[in-house]
Amino acid sequence: QKEVEQDPGPLSVPEGAIVSLNCTYSNSAFQYFMWYRQYSRKGPELLMYTYSSGNKEDGRFTAQVDKSSKYISLFIRDSQPSDSATYLCAMSAGSGYSTLTFGKGTMLLVSP
């Protein structure tokens, strides 16, 4: 079993839809959870950062972490064509010099 599982998609939605992106993980030591957005031929860009369980909202984006289920989600409200990108979840244990473990990314396509 891979440490972080993420459906690669593509996920196609019409403009204005609510998008749900998810990752599951197996390492119970993970405490820090991030979502990165990567446009084609660009570097990953940090979108959301959450510590431990709970929700975090930033504009149209909401990140949720359920550590008991080892499941994290990113919700995008009122999706726009400019949201079309690959979304990568990443997580770390945060102890010592722990590295980020990335999911493979979900490609999102928002059509006008």
Added chain:
Amino acid sequence: DTAVSQTPKYLVTQMGNDKSIKCEQNLGHDTMYWYKQDSKKFLKIMFSYNNKELIINETVPNRFSPKSPDKAHLNLHINSLELGDSAVYFCASSEGKNIQYFGAGTRLSVL
């Protein structure tokens, strides 16, 4: 001003050649990283340096050698390039150990 900058953006070279990729960050971060993103878009850590000292060295062929002249720079030298080295290489930096900021990537094609 770009926070994490890599050069070159594109690198096309023949098998067996030696090449270097440079990375600089102006964020004042202590820790820098090299990642490899393969054709399936999977991002995998290669190396990490903290204040010029190597702290993470994943299972990477020793043809790959990182060098950190100071905490703002982390270069990657690759000897005897192979076809399988073709990928996008990303540099990143972080202040703490978790939130990492990425460069735009160097697209390496080995022919």
